[in-house]
Amino acid sequence: MAKQPKTSADSRVTMTELVLPNDTNTLNNLMGGRLMHWMDVVSAIAAQKHSNRIVVTASADNISFKNPIQLGDVVTLEAKVTRGFNSSMEVYVEVYAENIPSGTKFKSHSAFFTFVAVDQGGRPIDVPELVPQTPEEQELYDGALRRRQLRLVLAKRMKAEDATELKNLFFDPTKK
Ligand SMILES: CC(C)(COP(=O)(O)OP(=O)(O)OC[C@H]1O[C@@H](n2cnc3c(N)ncnc32)[C@H](O)[C@@H]1OP(=O)(O)O)[C@@H](O)C(=O)NCCC(=O)NCCS
Numbered sequence: 001m002a003k004q005p006k007t008s009a010d011s012r013v014t015m016t017e018l019v020l021p022n023d024t025n026t027l028n029n030l031m032g033g034r035l036m037h038w039m040d041v042v043s044a045i046a047a048q049k050h051s052n053r054i055v056v057t058a059s060a061d062n063i064s065f066k067n068p069i070q071l072g073d074v075v076t077l078e079a080k081v082t083r084g085f086n087s088s089m090e091v092y093v094e095v096y097a098e099n100i101p102s103g104t105k106f107k108s109h110s111a112f113f114t115f116v117a118v119d120q121g122g123r124p125i126d127v128p129e130l131v132p133q134t135p136e137e138q139e140l141y142d143g144a145l146r147r148r149q150l151r152l153v154l155a156k157r158m159k160a161e162d163a164t165e166l167k168n169l170f171f172d173p174t175k176k
């Protein structure tokens with residue numbers, strides 16, 4: 001039976017963490033690995049909500065660290081599914097860092113994760129479609145196909161010549 005389609009709102013998750021001494025490096029900034037762990041956890045919860053299944057992380061797109069998050073900051077992570085494919089889902093996660101005493105808050109990171117829904121035996125299992133509801137969700141939905149092709153090409157799971165959506169981004173097929 002076809003699964004009931006879902007929206008991004010169905011999978012939206014917000015997670016809040018306080019940066020404690022055990023989370024920091026010797027400069028009193030949040031360790032990158034700790035932040036990636038939190039991003040993985042919040043994204044996995046979003047993927048579970050979309051699929052109502054156990055999920056495993058298949059990949060995380062490039063995560064770069066521009067501004068440090070400091071000891072005592074409050075970190076808010078927001079995740080939602082952008083698109084469901086067959087057994088895999090793309091999740092978009094955004095990270096905000098807030099220093100409550102000084103009243104400052106900034107968006108520090110964002111990333112895309114891919115999760116695969118699996119059955120009790122660890123075999124991939126189909127997930128519901130996602131139906132975008134807003135222009136921003138539509139943009140994320142459209143881009144998800146290109147990003148999927150890029151990561152599958154990089155993982156050597158797709159031939160570059162089959163990545164048609166990706167190619168269209170670089171080469172205008174009407175100008176052949
Ligand atoms: C992810 C995993 C379930 C894929 O299993 P598989 O036997 O390769 O299954 P398939 O080839 O049928 O691929 C299943 C889906 O995974 C996707 N996938 C596989 N590798 C991927 C990658 N590197 N990036 C993005 N998606 C990937 C495929 O595109 C496919 O998506 P679709 O069903 O939506 O088309 C399997 O590789 C696995 O269990 N990996 C370990 C997961 C894990 O332990 N994560 C924690 C990291 S420590």
